[in-house]
Amino acid sequence: KAGVTQTPRYLIKTRGQQVTLSCSPISGHRSVSWYQQTPGQGLQFLFEYFSETQRNKGNFPGRFSGRQFSNSRSEMNVSTLELGDSALYLCASSWGTSGGQVDTQYFGPGTRLTVL
Amino acid sequence: AQSVTQLGSHVSVSEGALVLLRCNYSSSVPPYLFWYVQYPNQGLQLLLKYTSAATLVKGINGFEAEFKKSETSFHLTKPSAHMSDAAEYFCAVSDPGGGADGLTFGKGTHLIIQP
Numbered sequence: 001k002a003g004v005t006q007t008p009r010y011l012i013k014t015r016g017q018q019v020t021l022s023c024s025p026i027s028g029h030r031s032v033s034w035y036q037q038t039p040g041q042g043l044q045f046l047f048e049y050f051s052e053t054q055r056n057k058g059n060f061p062g063r064f065s066g067r068q069f070s071n072s073r074s075e076m077n078v079s080t081l082e083l084g085d086s087a088l089y090l091c092a093s094s095w096g097t098s099g100g101q102v103d104t105q106y107f108g109p110g111t112r113l114t115v116l
Numbered sequence: 117a118q119s120v121t122q123l124g125s126h127v128s129v130s131e132g133a134l135v136l137l138r139c140n141y142s143s144s145v146p147p148y149l150f151w152y153v154q155y156p157n158q159g160l161q162l163l164l165k166y167t168s169a170a171t172l173v174k175g176i177n178g179f180e181a182e183f184k185k186s187e188t189s190f191h192l193t194k195p196s197a198h199m200s201d202a203a204e205y206f207c208a209v210s211d212p213g214g215g216a217d218g219l220t221f222g223k224g225t226h227l228i229i230q231p
Contacts, residue, residue, distance in 0.1 A: 042223050
């Protein structure tokens with residue numbers, strides 16, 4: 001079974017631009033979560049989508065948004081990029097539970113975003 | 117709110133020696149606990165998980181961890197280190213009652229294997 005895939009793997013943008021990252025979960029998984037990884041802050045939870053609905057959200061500004069499609073694929077968007085948005089963005093998928101419990105998450109390779 | 121503390125940002129062991137990576141958690145309810153490994157320029161790979169069944173959990177690549185409620189710990193061990201174990205290791209916690217905060221990760225421990 002194929003793992004979680006993320007595209008693109010690397011991205012370079014300039015301040016003020018916007019960016020869209022894509023994530024395809026493991027087949028059958030309905031929950032997709034996004035995390036930001038930086039050397040200073042470590043791994044931080046951005047948001048989780050389940051059945052096309054954002055169910056949970058971390059402590060990030062509204063410039064960070066996402067969506068999930070009917071096939072469970074997810075996209076994450078960051079508008080008005082800032083230098084501090086440079087990070088590895090990781091997507092994780094899981095079977096998902098209707099009650100919202102966090103079950104085992106399987107991670108993709110990440111998208112390395114560099115903001116100049 | 118939950119939190120995870122990983123003692124030691126860097127741990128160095130000799131090849132063949134015991135690996136011990138420490139993780140302590142803070143949670144108002146018995147949590148789910150996970151260990152992940154990250155190799156350079158890659159995502160996170162699940163090593164093992166504790167979800168309120170057996171307190172001694174065996175994972176992949178010879179790793180295991182023991183959940184100790186009285187010590188609020190979930191330390192990761194491997195009897196004999198191999199050069200291929202060199203990587204970043206993350207301990208994570210989640211609330212079984214709901215995933216409002218997703219997985220909460222520790223800062224990570226960089227494992228160095230000396231030949």
